[in-house]
Amino acid sequence: MIALPALVLLPATGGAIAWLSDRGPEARHRPWWVAITTIVLQTLLLFYVTCAADWGHGPWLAHFSAPWVPALGIAARMDMDGLSLVMLWLTTILSFPCVILSARDVGERPGLFHLLLLATIAGIDGVFLATDLFLFFFFWELMLVPMYVLILQWGHEDRRRAAIKFFLFTQGGGLLMLVAILGLVILHQHATGIVTFDYFALADTPLMPTAAMVLMLGFFAAFAVKLPVVPLHVWLPDTHTQAPTAGSVLLAGILLKTGGYGLIRFVVLLFPDAASRFTPVALAMGAAGILYGAWLSLAQDDIKRLIAYSSVSHLGFVLLGVFSGSPMGMRGAVVQMVAHGLSTGALFIIAGSLQDRLHTRDMRRMGGLWQALPHLSSVGLFFAIASLGLPGMGNFVGEFLVLLATWRISPPIAALGAAGLVLSAVYSLTMVGRAFFGPPHAGEGADHAPPADFGARHMAVLGLTMALLLVLGTYPQPVLNLSLPATPLAMPEMEAPQP
């Protein structure tokens, strides 16, 4: 299906047009309009892909393949299964708040900003589709570099350090993955005599247990940095805090999910035996992440750091679910990723709006904002409650299924995860209490005009996000049905050879 590469090319092209449109006077909002048009078109395209997909013939829904470097067995191959589709929808949905709410009023060089934003989205879409390991690595890097520039150019006060940290950690992980990819290709060539980067061919590679473990660890390192897994999470709080709001939303909402996606697609499914031997370690890391992230979240004064550490905690559940070794846990992990994307993305928008209005992220200088900003505060309260995993919202479904799957293999780990739910209540309510409730902070209001509350644009987009979270929480079945990844071994032959 030619629409699969179009999903990647469309945002890239839109970004280029946005960049070019940034010429001449009166052009301040023109890139923004281009970006909006692009993501609307992207939504329509994705809708078309969803409708035109090959439902009912096995788990893989759409295919695309074109030769790229035939000599090395590299092809531009893309395949979509239910998991990819869910993640693509999450990306597309979250790009709306990114563009509509946070990118409109970017200061200097809006054209370049929108180019980088859309290029990151293109890279993410590619990551969710690529089934050629070389192509996958290409997209993996494509989403990293624009994000690095975004942080470096439009970030906050300590952006240089944060951007470099982000780049080094992600690049370091990526390098290990590249080594593992090459190792896998070489081992496959030794065994079969064919050089190929094709995911499905490589999945058949006969591997010694040690080799499989080493290669799996290479992949795991890249995805564990991205997810992130404690103790490789240290880039995340700095990066999320310093990134511009749109960058934070993109990072927390989608970019981290590429880690979870990679763990499912390239660790558990490519190296099932090694992954199952690695399970005890992964579970321990997951539980440690849940508790450590929540504990540190509690200690923060910076509201964006608090949300960033809460992400570490929430994504610990994803690690638990992925390595629980059962479809139930896998489905739970996917729901958790979607729900976390929506709720944390929205929380970063709120934190960004607070920073725009108050010029601080320090919760010691907030308080009593409900009087001045009732809409913003009530929306913030809603997403904080969603993030603490209230049943009826998406996060609970994910956390429950993950914990249930974990309980089957290790009740103590599941109990630790449940303890994380107590801590998530503590930090969420602490954040709400310190920022929105209490007496108004002294020294405010006297010398400034009261900050402006959320207008219709914000309320509409965030209201839609709330509705999605509620639907996901009360009727998650469509996502649950889609979210089981297709195994590489169940690959049917292509429906028609591509020209």
Next chain:
Amino acid sequence: MDALLLPLIVACPLLAAGVLFLSAGRMPPLPSCVIGAGSVGLSALMAVVLAIGFLQTPPPTGALHATLWSWMQVEGFSARIAFMLDPLSLVMMLVVTGVGFLILLYACGYMHDDPDIARFFGCMTLFVAAMLVLVFSSDLLSLYIGWEGVGICSYLLIGFWHTDTANVTAARKAFIVTRIGDAAMLCGLLLLATRAGTLDVASVLQTVTTRPADLQAAIAAFLLLGGAVAKSAQVPLQTWLPDAMAGPTPVSALIHAATMVTAGVYLIARLHPLFASIPVAMTAVALIGLITLLLAAGSALVQTDIKRILAYSTMSQIGYMFLALGTGAWQAAIFHLVTHAFFKALLFMAAGAIILRVHHRQDIYQMGGLAHAMPGVFAAFLAGSAALAGLPLLTAGFYSKEMILQGAWHADPMLWAGALLGAFATAIYIFRCVFIVFFGPRHTEPHGRTGAIMAIPLVCLAVLALTGGWMEMPDAIAPVHLLSNLLSPLFGAPMPEGPHWLLWAGSLVPLAGIGVAWMLWQPRTGTRTPPENALARLARAGWDFDTLYDVLIVRPFTTLGQLNQTDICDRLSDATAATARAGGRVFGRMQSGQVRRYAGWIAAGTVVALCLGVRP
């Protein structure tokens, strides 16, 4: 038709909450009241219709079922949003909608000046909806929606006046302490779900009753008990309830007296075959109940804040319900739950009426002599107090407490003695409150009048608090067993009654308690200052559980967190960066730009290379 009414009863307040929240505070007071109280009134009406239908023609299976939709369906587990009406949920439904409607009506008067009244009624109706989900659910996971939903509503309402940091802190504490229990309960649910593959109540209970009781079932029972203990404010997770009085008084009446705090009792009653099959769990429930009822009654004896007296009294009365559950007197526990909802809601609302008229003061020592100024409120409070103390024959509290005492006697006379001691203390503390607030010299001049909209619920509940007990009487007085007969398909036949002197003891002890209260706090010679010895201070502080938890858990946790605010893992990456930078500096120094030094290095390198080359 009947099965259709079931979701409608929930949908009514839920819809009202949606409308009130979406109005974003622009809804004027009158429509807010009409929507808030009206929707719950409509639910109550439908509940009555449903109840009459249910009683006239009981469904053949003993319960009405309404499965709404499949919530999660994955390999090895499925959960549905499903409602069920059986005798137990019927009783709970009537209490929640009936008492809830009266309290919301009262709140129309109590809150009518508040600028945030729409938000108030939004939270209250959302609470009623969540509570109804809790009592209707026939699937434990869908019950958990209601379980946590009432918790979050309680949080929002305790912290309703959020400009005061103390209220916000109290609200957070309430949610977090109950969340600890919720997490335990979630673990219990995980265990049960792993065993049964579903959390449908009937299936879960079936796996319990068909298999012999094993360790897993016992662990599950204890984990669920943890949830119940936290929600119902029992020792050791009781510390949140007194602080929860920071919320508006209708909130205290509805959530922290009549409905939410009894959810733990409901949960255990709903899963009674599980608990009954594990004797250790039953003993634990009974002991927790007994300890709580005595400790809380002791605290209530020395409180000075009228709402805190009632809060400790609530803990103590729920202790009675736990005692009844632990002794297998299921009917008695539910009976006391019902009568307690009547008289404790009445007491809270009467207290609210007093507080409004004495300039928002809550200290009983600043009141005094109010009987003449507000005879109606006095009568209502007296009716509630009499029912709480369990004045024989006249009041509802007497009959339900008597049933619990009988159950305790059958289980263990020591439990009975403890419960009797608690009844004695109950009569003392509540009549201490009555004598100090309504008699003696006046310390604060009351103002205004209690409006009709607040008076009507008071009258209704006063009547219920006095007569509501007549639905169930000991055979020695009159053989009326409406409630036991209704509940017996679920719980089995009630226990036989004990000897007659038990009834006499249960009747005389409250009277003796009132007598003691009169001697100590009578208007002329009684003391008018709070006791100030070490024991009284300890009891007033709720036996210092707060300090204990603060020192043992909260402070170490937050202090360590503060110390690690910058994240020790981050130091590792900093260390790597510092090493790289230092290494770069060291090697950078070699690039000094001096040709002589470079030549020296080249020479030294050559010599070393030569040496290595020559050596073999």
